[in-house]
Amino acid sequence: MAPLRAGRWIAAVPMAALAIATVYPLLFTANVAMKTRHEYVLDRFAPAEGLRWDAFASAWAGADMDRYLANSLIVVAGAVALLLLLGSMAGFALSQLRFRGSRLLFLACLSALFIPFQVIMVPLARTMGQLGLVDTYPGLILAYTAQFLPFTVFLMTSYYSGIPSEITDAARIDGNSVYGVYGRIMLPLGRPALLSVGILNALFCWNDVLIALLMMPSAEHRTLMVGVTALRGQYSADIPTFAGGVLIAAVPVLVLYLCFQRQITAGVTAGSTKG
Structure with a gap:
């Protein structure tokens, strides 16, 4: 013992x-x-003398946090929806459909996971600028989709590989087309993986600063994390207000994680336990 x-x-x-x-x-x-500016200057590590919410109100009203929050919700919702649609379709095709080059295509998606965004940052910005997608919601949604799609395809392919092919074969014998098998069989069976991957992608997109800063240069279309980063310069002498803005940006992520921590863990381990 x-x-x-x-x-x-x-x-x-x-x-x-x-x-x-x-x-x-x-x-x-x-x-x-929770401190005043005077308290912070005197001792930044001492406990706050009371519960004050002035810093949160100043960050919310004075830095347009409500607009940044709306921008983030629009972009994250659009990117996650597109990622789940394309990732689930690609995962179904690569795991259940037999066609020439499927293995090579999967390895290509897997290799894309090892390419840092900094490598493709300049070509992406040029392409988006030529298409007129810079500083637009669709442009940032497409950029997030391109960045996180390999990860989504990898996890969905790994998950769908664990589903017996006899299920899809029986559905085809019953008269279902490929799209019918995908919509009626694979989507319901893949619901746990879709939930896990959706939460992970939502966290990735929400916490991103670099891609959003590149694709959304104007203050009007900033996402919440970029807005919080800008607070550091706007309130360089008022650290409590900056800290309040940081907490406002962190609360949605913390709530999402606490509510779906089991699904997040399942999504992280899906690629290593399936297939």
Whole structure:
């Protein structure tokens, strides 16, 4: 029993340290947001003297956070919907349909995961500019789709590979077309994976700064994360207001993660357990 307890402590101590290192910045930011500017200058690490919400109100009203939030919701919803549609169709085709070059196509999608966005950033900006898609919602949605589609295709292909091909063969024998098999069989069966991949892609798109900053240069179309980044310069002397803006941007992500943490874990491990 003693070695077993020692093993548990060996695993628990670094995990507890990792949890503290993860939670502490959030608690520190919340504490700073509750302070006045004078309190922060006197001692940034001391606990706030009371619960004040002035920093949140200033960040929300003074920095157009409501407009940035609406921009983020529009872009994230459009990108996730397009990613799920294209990713599920590609995953179904690559895993269940037999055609020449399917394996090579899957490897091409897999290799795209290893290409950093910085490599394609300049060609993407030029192409989008030539098409008139810079500083538009469709342009940013397409940019997110291009960036995160390989990841979506990989996970959906891995998930659909675990579904017996006899199911799709029986559906075809019953008279269903390829689209009928996809819509009536594969989509319902793939609902858990679609939920997981949708949540992950929503987190990726929501937290992105680089692509949004490249595709949305005007202040009117900024996403929430880009708006929070701009707060650092706008309120460089008012750190509590900046901290309030950071927390406003983080709350939707935290709520989404806490509600769907099991689905997120399933989505991360889908590629390694299926296929």
